[in-house]
Amino acid sequence: MINIAIFVSGSGTNCENLIRYFADSDSVCCKLVVSNKADAYALVRARNLGVETAVAPKAQLNDAGFMMPLLEEHHIDFIVLAGFLPLVPNFLIDAYPRRIINIHPALLPKYGGKGMWGHHVHEAVKAAGETETGMTVHYVTPVCDSGEMIAQFRTPLSPDDSVDDIAEKEHQLEMQHFPHVVEQVLNETFGISV
Secondary structure, eight states: OEEEEEEESSOOHHHHHHHHHTTTOSSEEEEEEEESOTTOHHHHHHHHTTOEEEEOOHHHHTOHHHHHHHHHHTTOOEEEESSOOSOOOHHHHHHSTTOEEEEESSOTTTTOSTTOOTHHHHHHHHHTTOSEEEEEEEEOOSSTTOSOEEEEEEEEOOTTOOHHHHHHHHHHHHHHHHHHHHHHHHHHHHOOOO
């Protein structure tokens, strides 16, 4: 069984989508949901679906003495960032080489890096007059949003689209594609059939 930890900061729609997607899998288990925010609604979603949760504010997140035992206790093999805002500390990247992936709500390398998250991304896409947007899944490295790209999915934009319209179009891509990309990476990484 491959045990996944999902790291979240917000409402957790992707988190819930992943938990539901792998719920009946014989080879993958969404074992733990970790948030840097105690009030993240993602924690409620996870608990409602029977998944254990943990809170790791900045000090704990950056403390190997806290994080490594937490992940080891749950036998975590792979980490998925699903709307997780803090930078992942280097000790985690070293402990999970090419086993931490992130979803980003834009077509990287555009609209990535510090400050580019959530609505900020969609506002920048609108301000630039882009004719398309999309989502990127990439490996996590010490440099924000710069890891090797795994997959991108695109959606056309109209000049009439509001920032909220852009956000919704991109979010639909996430709901449709993200679980499949995670499954593909797990298949390639661990040689399993999900």
